[in-house]
Structure formats: structure tokens, C-alpha cells
Amino acid sequence: MPFEQLEGFITPTKSFxxxxxxxxPKIDKVQWRLRIEGVVEKPFEIDYDAxxxxxxxxxxxTLECAGNNRSFLETKVKGVQWGLGAVGNAEWTGVQLSALLDRAGLKSSALEIILEGADxxxxxxxxxxxxxxxxxxxxxxEKARDVLLAYKMNDAELPPEHGFxxxxIVPGWFAVASIKWLQRVIVTDKPFNGYYQTLDYxxxxxxxxxxxxxxxxELQVKAEIARPGAGEIVSANSNVRVHGAAWTGNGEIVKVEISTDKGSTxxxxxxxGDSRPNAWRLWEFDWRTPAKPGQVTLLARATDSSGQTQPVDRDPDRGTYMINHLLPIEVEVR
Amino acid sequence: MPFEQLEGFITPTKSFxxxxxxxxPKIDKVQWRLRIEGVVEKPFEIDYDAxxxxxxxxxxxTLECAGNNRSFLETKVKGVQWGLGAVGNAEWTGVQLSALLDRAGLKSSALEIILEGADxxxxxxxxxxxxxxxxxxxxxxEKARDVLLAYKMNDAELPPEHGFxxxxIVPGWFAVASIKWLQRVIVTDKPFNGYYQTLDYxxxxxxxxxxxxxxxxELQVKAEIARPGAGEIVSANSNVRVHGAAWTGNGEIVKVEISTDKGSTxxxxxxxGDSRPNAWRLWEFDWRTPAKPGQVTLLARATDSSGQTQPVDRDPDRGTYMINHLLPIEVEVR
Incomplete structure (x- = not known):
């Protein structure tokens, strides 16, 4: 998604x-089954109609890739060089995972829920x-009760690339947890150490x-600027609308601030709009551009209800993920 | 340790x-303290004299490096190219870890014990x-009751390179767990995911x-041949003593077998000697060499009381560690 195109609260499916x-995986929905198993009283399978x-x-x-903004890292790292657009906000229709877990009956030793895709x-x-x-x-x-098993995205059948x-949908978490092409829900009594939560992610x-x-x-608190975009030219001494979105995995967004002086003020x-749990919040700012032409660095900084805000510097222990330090957008005032 | 020099049950410290x-780390034993902390009733420090x-x-x-025999892997992998000698058997004198844990008093949430070195x-x-x-x-x-905090190796003060x-000493486990230069024992209520048990080892x-x-x-069941060594020349039509050691992390060694025909018979x-828990067992075999000169492949295969024996082929999911498939020793009959 080219983040400059951000318009409304909902990201259209075609640009997600x-x-x-x-x-x-190519899946026929008539053949498809979801199996609930592991440390449960009554393992069972359910089909699409049921x-x-x-x-x-x-x-x-809001789903955000854990490597979103990777192109902003100063030392180049492995992985897809995402700019601002590996994030989107959609409306998801589905069944609560807890309804299926209740039907299976968790044993008292249940500790984690493994979600497995067909890919x-x-x-x-x-x-x-x-x-x-x-x-x-x-x-x-304890996170399982938030999870939705979605079969619709923005009120239409899920497209194949989004997990048909x-x-x-694991709300408030990096999207890697929101397993597509779901085929098994395995209740386990030991911590799971699969590849995608140890050597990767x-x-x-x-x-x-x-x-x-x-x-x-959990998603890390973050604001992204949609417009002006990086390298955009704006007129000197004029009113420019700076706008974007902000999100967090801990509570809700309570404040977004803008700096045009590299963070001094x-x-x-x-x-x-309204604050909706686990969805981004749009924001805007009326910027009076300087009278003098030149380069200006725009910074946006979000704060959430848990008191977290965005760090100035990158924490290197986060490797190639969880990038939520301040992301500079350079614009040209002419 | 050049494994060809294997002589007795105890490996001399100088060749370990x-x-x-x-x-x-350079540690002064007067300054040294061991701290017991974490989910315990009464955290405390103890000094060397106490x-x-x-x-x-x-x-x-028996301590064995998890990468022992790495030079036998057909696809060369990273890491020290150990032959047969990254293993040794010593006599360790020390205090049972459980004595210190009892003094600290474990809380009921205790799950694991982290052993931390000063290195x-x-x-x-x-x-x-x-x-x-x-x-x-x-x-x-549940493994903690087996652990010894050793201050002597083969009845002498621990040398610096062995953890002074x-x-x-975590008996029956790969030696990576037998932390040297011990400085902290941390009782934890969550699984520990440190570097040396996730991205490495x-x-x-x-x-x-x-x-x-x-x-x-746990150590994997294994027999190693000390003599003849790889490439050694033996006389045709003569009696040759084949000998070595065998060990396991699950029970005791019950059988060692030799093949001179690539595993057909x-x-x-x-x-x-006697079987001692967590220590290797020496073995020997009288080999009547063939009358005809040529190359012979010697194989040794150990079986333990849990019924485990050595696999013929390497399991690639083990990466660069836990190498216990059959290790061929080529000798020349002249």
C-alpha cells in the first residue's frame, strides 16, 4: 500500500x-476443514458452512507487518525493505476462537494455542x-478470547492472498500472528517454539x-505521516495539511504530536473519528510552512493510554523488527 | 584430547x-561470591570458604561438547571441527545445588534454574x-537435584580454564549446561530463552x-573407538585390541558392538569396570584381522538401558550438534 494514498479509516482490500x-495454497472451501485438537476434552473438525x-x-x-518501516533503519538489514505501507486497517467478519475452544473443552493444563496455516x-x-x-x-x-476467525474482509469473501x-485475526499484535489459510488450532500445555517465533519474528x-x-x-505505538510524502514539494508560507494514522497494541492512542524542527518542539x-480498540486512529495537523525555502524534516510522535511513546533512537536488540522510533519525512519548501 | 590416548576411566586434567x-575471567577466590536469587523466599550470597x-x-x-565429532559430518558446517576428543571423564568434588536451593527456599512458582557464568x-x-x-x-x-557445584576436578583445585x-556439573547433559565460573543461580517462573539455548546449542x-x-x-548414546585410530596400520592375520569408551544421557550403557564389514554384521x-551413572564405560574387543591386506572400516555401536542405539544416518534437524550416528574409522591392514 502506498501510504501517501491513505484516505479513510478503512484500507480498501485491493491496496492492502x-x-x-x-x-x-489453493483451497476449495467445500473440502476445507478446521481441526481443533491438543489438550482438549473433545477434539473436532468443523467445515466452512458450519x-x-x-x-x-x-x-x-489494524494489521501491521513486524518489518514495516525497515527502509528507515540506518544500517541496512535483511528482509523486505518496507517503507511506510506494510500496514492497513480493515473490517473483519468472523467467529470468535473462544466459541470453538469452548466446544472442544480445554483441559486445565492448557497454556497456549497454536494457530497453523495450510501454507x-x-x-x-x-x-x-x-x-x-x-x-x-x-x-x-489469555489472548485467545480476542481472536477472531475471519471469513470476510471489508464485507466480502477473503481473497486468496489474505487467507481464503x-x-x-489477533487484534493488537503484529500481523505474523494472524495466521492465514487456517487449518489447525492446537491447544498445548507447553510453550511453542516454532521457527516463526524463535529464529524469525x-x-x-x-x-x-x-x-x-x-x-x-503487541504492536508498538507508532504514528506514520501519509502526506506530505517523502520528497514532496510544498509551497513556502502556506497552509499544508499534514495527516496520517497512529496505532498501538497497548490501549488506545491518546495523542499525536508533530515536530518541524527535528524534535526540539x-x-x-x-x-x-472515535477511538476503536485495535484499530488505527487518523489524525491531521495544520502546518504553516516557513517563509524561507529549504528542506524541512517532519516528525510525528504518538502516545498511547499505557503511557508509551515513540523512542528517538532505535533499540538494536530488536533486530530487523518492531521499528517504532521516530521516522523522519523530508519535504522541500519552495 | 587426542582420543587415541584414552587409557583409563579418568581423563587427566591436563588433556581434558x-x-x-x-x-x-580472572577470579580471585577471596572476592568471589555466588548469588542465589529469583523466585526464592530468602535470596543470599555465599563465599568460597562457606x-x-x-x-x-x-x-x-563425562562431559561432552555438543559439537563433538563435527568433523564426521559429510556436509561441512560451521563451528570447531572436533574429531573424537571433545569428551572427557573426570571426578568432580563439590556441593549439591539442592543444598543451596533448600537454604534459599523455592517459591511454588519455581520452574527453571538459570546458571550464569562470569564470562x-x-x-x-x-x-x-x-x-x-x-x-x-x-x-x-527436576534436573536441579542432580547438579553439583564443583570446586575440584580430579581431586585438585579447578584450573582457570575449567571454571575456577x-x-x-549437570551430569548426563551436554557440557554447555555445566556453566563454568559460576556467579549466579537464578530461580525463574518462566522458561528461559537465552542465546545459548535458542540461537545456539x-x-x-x-x-x-x-x-x-x-x-x-541429554547426551546421546554413543561409542567412540580410541584405537586403532583413523589411518592406523595393523598387521594382517593378527590379533588387534580395539578399544574405546561409550556413554549415554539416558540410563546406562548395556552393550557395545563392533562391525568390520560396514554394519552388515x-x-x-x-x-x-562397573557401570557408574553419568560416566562413560570403557570397552574392548579382540579383533582378528583379515588375512588379505586392504582398507577396513571399523564401526562401534552403543546401546543404552533406555533401548536407544546409534542411528546409521545423520538427522539433519540436529544442525551442527548432537552427532551420534555411526562414526567410521578407516584402518589399513598390511
Whole structure:
């Protein structure tokens, strides 16, 4: 998604970013089954029609790739060089995961829920497992009640690249957890250490002289500027609308501020619409451009209700992910 | 240790293999303290003299580097190209870890014990934590009762390269867990995911279409041939003593067999001495060499009381560690 095109609260499906790790599986929805298994009383399978008969729920949720903004890192790192656009906000229709877990009956030893997609393949990384693996991710039991098993995106059937027929939506978490082409829900009594939450999509959480490999989870508070875009030319001594979106995985966005002097001073932007849990919030700011032509660096800084705000500098223990330091947008005043 | 020099049950300290990851810390035993902390009722520190006053225990234990035999892998992999000698068996004198844990009083939430060394540094691996870390490893609570905090090796003060003044001995596990230069014992209520049990010293445990990153733990059943050594010349039509050692992390060695025909037929070797838990067992075999000169491949195969034996082929999900497939020794009959 070219983030300059941000217009409304909902990102149209056709411009919603797509990130996959294996070829998109071709799934016939008549053949498709979802299996609920593991440490449950009654494992079972459900088909597409039966899933659609369960009470549904519609939620907006912002999905962001954990590598979004990677092109802003000063030391170039491996991975897709995402700019601002590996994020989008859609309306998802589906069934709550907890309805299926209740039907299966969790045993008291249940600790995590593994979500497994039908997408699979072999990896190049010499430290990866040698055989084929399926894409899979786990979430702790207490997060499971937030999870939606979505079969519609923006009120239409899920497109193949977004996980047809059914994908998980784990609101407030990096999108890697929102498993597409869902085929199995495995309840487990031990922490899951799959490839996509250890050797990939993980970071180092430091405490004193130890650092622990930790699966990426909650979105980090962040504001992105849609317009003006990087390199855009604006007129001197005029009124320019600076606008964008902001989101967080911890509570809600309470403030977005703009700096035009590299962070020396900040002015508050206006938040648009209502605050919706796990969805981004649009914001705008009336900028009076300077009288003198030249380069100006725009910075946006979001703060959330948990008190978190964006750091000035990059934390290197986060590797190539969780990029939420201040992202400079250079514009030219003429 | 040149494994051809294997003579007795105990490996002399001067020929015991050494593997370190950071520079050897210089520790003054008068200054040294061991701290017991984490989810305990009464965290405390103990000094060297006080530790030596606690009732001691002497155990033989075989330490093997998880990368031992790496030079036998057909596809060359990263890491020290160990032959047969990254293993040794010593007598360790020390205090049981459980004595200190009992004094601190474990809280009911205790799950794992982190053993931390004084050795520290920064790593080259771009996926590693960026700042300095200390060498550390965790063991599950139920393994803690086997652990010895050793201050003597083969009845003499620990040499600096073997962990002076105190190292952990985790019997039956790969030696990476036997932390040298021990400075902290941290009781934790969450699984520990430090660098040396995730990005390093871990393997993929596969179940169906998932594979989980798993810290190396128990030694794998293995026999090594000391003599004849690789490339050694033996006389045709004569009696040659084939001998070596065998060990396992699961129970005890019950059988060692020898093949001189690439595994088509096997003959049992004699086990020497008594079986001692977590220590290797010496074995020998009287080989009548063929009348005709030529190359002969010797293979040794150990079986343990848990029924495990050595696989013919290498499991690639084990990466560069846990090498216990059959190790061919080529000799020349003249």
C-alpha cells in the first residue's frame, strides 16, 4: 500500500499489503476443514458452512507487518525493505476462537494455542529445520478470547492472498500472528517454539546481563505521516495539511504530536473519528510552512493510554523488527 | 584430547578438552561470591570458604561438547571441527545445588534454574543480542537435584580454564549446561530463552508438520573407538585390541558392538569396570584381522538401558550438534 494514498479509516482490500512466506495454497472451501485438537476434552473438525452458522462478529483491526518501516533503519538489514505501507486497517467478519475452544473443552493444563496455516515449504536459512514446515504461531491462552476467525474482509469473501477461506485475526499484535489459510488450532500445555517465533519474528528482551529471545507480540505505538510524502514539494508560507494514522497494541492512542524542527518542539495534532480498540486512529495537523525555502524534516510522535511513546533512537536488540522510533519525512519548501 | 590416548576411566586434567566462548575471567577466590536469587523466599550470597564448609560429594561425570565429532559430518558446517576428543571423564568434588536451593527456599512458582557464568562478551552473529551478555543456561527444576557445584576436578583445585573457582556439573547433559565460573543461580517462573539455548546449542524437534526449537540437553548414546585410530596400520592375520569408551544421557550403557564389514554384521565387545551413572564405560574387543591386506572400516555401536542405539544416518534437524550416528574409522591392514 502506498501510504501517501491513505484516505479513510478503512484500507480498501485491493491496496492492502500482502506478505507471505510460502506459495499461496489453493483451497476449495467445500473440502476445507478446521481441526481443533491438543489438550482438549473433545477434539473436532468443523467445515466452512458450519463455521458460518456460528454467531458472527465484525471488528475493525489494524494489521501491521513486524518489518514495516525497515527502509528507515540506518544500517541496512535483511528482509523486505518496507517503507511506510506494510500496514492497513480493515473490517473483519468472523467467529470468535473462544466459541470453538469452548466446544472442544480445554483441559486445565492448557497454556497456549497454536494457530497453523495450510501454507508450507522448506526454508533456506541453514539454521532452520531441514524438512518442510507449515506456517504456525502460538498465542497465550489469555489472548485467545480476542481472536477472531475471519471469513470476510471489508464485507466480502477473503481473497486468496489474505487467507481464503479463513484466517485468524489477533487484534493488537503484529500481523505474523494472524495466521492465514487456517487449518489447525492446537491447544498445548507447553510453550511453542516454532521457527516463526524463535529464529524469525522474535527479538531480544534484555534484563541486566541476560537477554531472552522473545516472540514478537503487541504492536508498538507508532504514528506514520501519509502526506506530505517523502520528497514532496510544498509551497513556502502556506497552509499544508499534514495527516496520517497512529496505532498501538497497548490501549488506545491518546495523542499525536508533530515536530518541524527535528524534535526540539512539538505541537499536538487533531485526532479524527472515535477511538476503536485495535484499530488505527487518523489524525491531521495544520502546518504553516516557513517563509524561507529549504528542506524541512517532519516528525510525528504518538502516545498511547499505557503511557508509551515513540523512542528517538532505535533499540538494536530488536533486530530487523518492531521499528517504532521516530521516522523522519523530508519535504522541500519552495 | 587426542582420543587415541584414552587409557583409563579418568581423563587427566591436563588433556581434558577445553571449550570457551568468551575470554577466561580472572577470579580471585577471596572476592568471589555466588548469588542465589529469583523466585526464592530468602535470596543470599555465599563465599568460597562457606561453600567448602557444606557437605561435599564426589562424582565421576563425562562431559561432552555438543559439537563433538563435527568433523564426521559429510556436509561441512560451521563451528570447531572436533574429531573424537571433545569428551572427557573426570571426578568432580563439590556441593549439591539442592543444598543451596533448600537454604534459599523455592517459591511454588519455581520452574527453571538459570546458571550464569562470569564470562561475558559481545557476539558476531547478526541475530544475537547487540550488547554484552553473560554465558548462561537453564535447567528444569527436576534436573536441579542432580547438579553439583564443583570446586575440584580430579581431586585438585579447578584450573582457570575449567571454571575456577566453581563450575556447575549437570551430569548426563551436554557440557554447555555445566556453566563454568559460576556467579549466579537464578530461580525463574518462566522458561528461559537465552542465546545459548535458542540461537545456539539448540536443535529442531519435529512432530508432524511442525518443528520446535529445543535446547540441547541429554547426551546421546554413543561409542567412540580410541584405537586403532583413523589411518592406523595393523598387521594382517593378527590379533588387534580395539578399544574405546561409550556413554549415554539416558540410563546406562548395556552393550557395545563392533562391525568390520560396514554394519552388515556386529559382534559384542566386552564392557570394562562397573557401570557408574553419568560416566562413560570403557570397552574392548579382540579383533582378528583379515588375512588379505586392504582398507577396513571399523564401526562401534552403543546401546543404552533406555533401548536407544546409534542411528546409521545423520538427522539433519540436529544442525551442527548432537552427532551420534555411526562414526567410521578407516584402518589399513598390511
Amino acid at each position: 499489503y500482502v506478505r507471505t512466506h510460502f506459495p499461496i 463455521l458460518l452458522k456460528i454467531e458472527s462478529k465484525i471488528i475493525p483491526a 508450507s515449504g522448506r526454508l533456506e536459512d541453514p539454521k532452520s529445520p531441514r524438512g518442510a514446515i507449515n506456517f504456525a504461531r502460538s498465542i497465550p491462552l 477461506p479463513v484466517r485468524a 522474535a527479538y531480544w528482551k534484555r534484563a541486566g546481563d541476560t537477554a531472552q529471545l522473545t516472540a514478537l507480540s 512539538w505541537k499536538e495534532a487533531r485526532l479524527g | 578438552y577445553v571449550r570457551t566462548h568468551f575470554p577466561i 561453600l567448602l564448609k557444606i557437605e561435599s560429594k564426589i562424582i565421576p561425570a 561475558s562478551g559481545r557476539l558476531e552473529d547478526p541475530k544475537s543480542p547487540r550488547g554484552a551478555i553473560n554465558f548462561a543456561r537453564s535447567i528444569p527444576l 573457582p566453581v563450575r556447575a 539448540a536443535y529442531w524437534k519435529r512432530a508432524g508438520d511442525t518443528a520446535q526449537l529445543t535446547a540441547l540437553s 556386529w559382534k559384542e565387545a566386552r564392557l570394562g
